[in-house]
Amino acid sequence: MTSTITVAAKEIPNLFQDDERPKAYSYVRFSTKRQAKGDSLQRQLDRSREYAAENNLHLQEKSFEDLGVSAFDRSNVTKGALAAFIRAVESGLIERGSFLLVENLDRLSRADLFDAMHLLDALVKLGIRVVTLADKRILDEESVKDQTSLIWAVMVFIRANEESATKSDRVKKAHQRKRDNGSTFAFGQGPGWLRPNANKTGWDVVPEKAESVVKVFELVASGIGSTAIARIANREGWPVPGKAKDWHKTLPHKLVHNRRVLGEFEPSIKDGKARRQTGDCWPDYYPRIVSLELFNAAQAAAERRRHLPKRRDAGYHNVFQGFLRCGHCGATLARKGKTSGRNSAGYALYVCADRDRGVTKCPNWNARELETKLIPPLMTSVSAEILKGSVKQNALEALDLERAALLQDTKSLQNLLHIVEQAGGSAALANRIRELDSAVEARKVHVMELSAVANDPVAAVWEDDVEQAIVDALGAVRDITDARMTERAELHESFTRVIRKLSVWAGSHAVLQLRHDDANVFIPLSEQAPLHMALKGGLSLPICASNDETAVFG
Structure with missing residues (x-):
């Protein structure tokens, strides 16, 4: 259950009326749903009314209630109604000399002795008179000077804490026995897509x-x-x-x-x-x-x-995001849509980030033109890696999955080692660590095997499949609506998996660098693109098996 604060601090001034009687506030707390179904709440409120009537106190109509809130873990003090009461006293909304009526001292705290006595001390020093209704004992600045009252309070708090600790330990052991037996009993709060079954067995x-x-x-x-x-x-x-x-x-x-x-x-x-x-x-x-x-x-x-820059276009129109570079200066080429003016829809530019900062005068590209020129040769160059069902694409997907599993197992292993380092470990934990360690080593071997298949230069694909893939890719990119957003996102994901960098020289050519291949692919973007321009900026062209520097044309 959640904490119920019947009185918020802003409401408290409304409780004060012209009445010379000392003011009293009822504090009610219990920690389980079962108690809410019983008479615990009514019993505690009735006792407060009786005490106030007998002692000529002005009991406030509203009470401070922590219903289903633990005093063992101090939830009532840190975020519950009792916390609101203390804040109100500290701010002066509740005056010194007021009475706080509680059924027993353990309604205030079941925490360890130091925390419990610190709470009582804080209330008393704020001028609050704490009354335990069960025995009508008053704890205030005068009475706590009597060692007998302090010893009594200490004994109550010790007993309350031990009772709660014993109950907590008993519940933990019961849960552990069920865990050890492999039970699927439903306890605690499950994930949001599940609910406990009728008899709470699953x-x-x-x-x-x-x-x-x-x-x-x-x-x-x-x-x-x-x-x-x-x-x-x-x-x-x-x-x-x-x-x-x-x-x-x-x-x-x-x-x-x-x-x-x-x-x-x-x-x-x-x-x-x-x-x-x-x-x-x-x-x-x-x-x-x-x-x-x-x-x-x-x-x-x-x-x-x-590992990619934060995406700014919500419609995933930039399928080159994260790897497209200006060949002239090496800065990122960012896609910027036109946001105003006539015929702004669908009009965009690829802008050099350094030019945008005023550092260079590198040329911009019309987005539609650049995408139309780049996508066909890109799809042709990486078709083996991205076309569904191809040997390389299957190997790359398997490699992705195995790398993700390796990362998950490695993180789990690190977490377990941290737990052992902080709190020690059990035999079951040691077995789990050994299992994960073996799994990590096996996955590393599998990643190496899959990498060999993914990097195999011999991988045939059907020409018709490549042509259809180009048509589909261009159609998705040219669609300025969100209707084909998922297709654009998938295309970007496929490119990102295999492309390390794509550098573009405006009006001339592009150079493609793949993740799984040391070769650089030279892509002419105009009929006037001479090969020697690919060498500008110190770009290295692929080294073939003969160790001669040659260019690979897209």
Whole structure:
């Protein structure tokens, strides 16, 4: 349950009336749903009324209530209604000499003795008279000078803390036994696309929310970022897998890194005021809603995006983003759309970043013209790597997935080693570390094998397939609407996977550098593009097997 603060600080002045009686405030707290169904709330309020009537106190109509809030972890003091009461006293909205009525002292705190006594001391020094209704004892600046009152308070706080600690330990051990037995019992708060089943022996999928999560993974794998996905989800009205009413721009990012979609559960334990991961991993605790292949594909795409400059065009019109350079000076060529004026829709320029800063006078390119000149030779040069179903494309996709899995396993291994370093480890944790270490080494070998296949220079593709791919790519790029945004994002993702850099000399030529090949591909952009211009700026041309410097023409 959440904290319920019946009185906010701004409301408190309205509680004061012209009454000479000392003012009293009721503080009610309990920590479980079960208590909310019983008479705990009414009992505590009735006791406050009785005490106020017997002692001629002006009990305020509104009470401070922490319903379902723990005093063991100090939640009521740090963010609950009791915290609001203390702030009101500190600001003077509640005057010195007021009474705070509580059923027992342990309603205020069940934390360790030092924290509990610090809370009591703070209230008393603020001039508040704390009354425990069970025994009608008053703790204020005068009474705490009596050692008997202090010893009594110390004993109450020690007993309360020990009771809570014992109960907490008992619950932890019960959960651990169920974990050790491989139980899928539903406890705690599950992910937003699941709900506990009727008898709480497992979890049921909420179909419409799970479908939203799968869509997020598919779009991330295709190259679309978190902000764009949130915009699409809000526009199309996707159900939100959580408590929020709409999609925040960070939600897709959080979802795509959440391994609970694979059915995994990593238990954590309360360690003081914070939660600490145990390092355990329960496979198949939750129903799996995303395949391992799609999960790794999304991780690979997200990792590539992490190394790219932040995207500014929401419609993914710049399919060269991250690797297009000005050949004259080496700066980035950025695509800038025209935002005003007649016929502005669809009109854009590729602008040299250094020229934009006033550093150089490098020429700009009309976007439609440059894209029309570049995409056909680019698609031809990298067709083996990006056409669906080709040997190289399959190898590159497999390589991406294996690299993503290697990155995930490496991070998990590092996290486990950190846990052992900070808090020690168990035999189960040691076994998990050995398993992950073996998996990491095996994946490294597999990455090397797949890299050999991906870098194989002999890879045939059908000419008709290449021609159709060029037609599709040009169609998607020339479409100025969002209708083919996903196609543009996928094209950019395919280019990014295989292209390291593409340098362009306006009106002349371009030089393509691939990630998996040391050769540079010379692409003429006009009939007047002589080969010697490719050497300007100290660019190296590919070195063939004969070790002679030659150019490869696109």
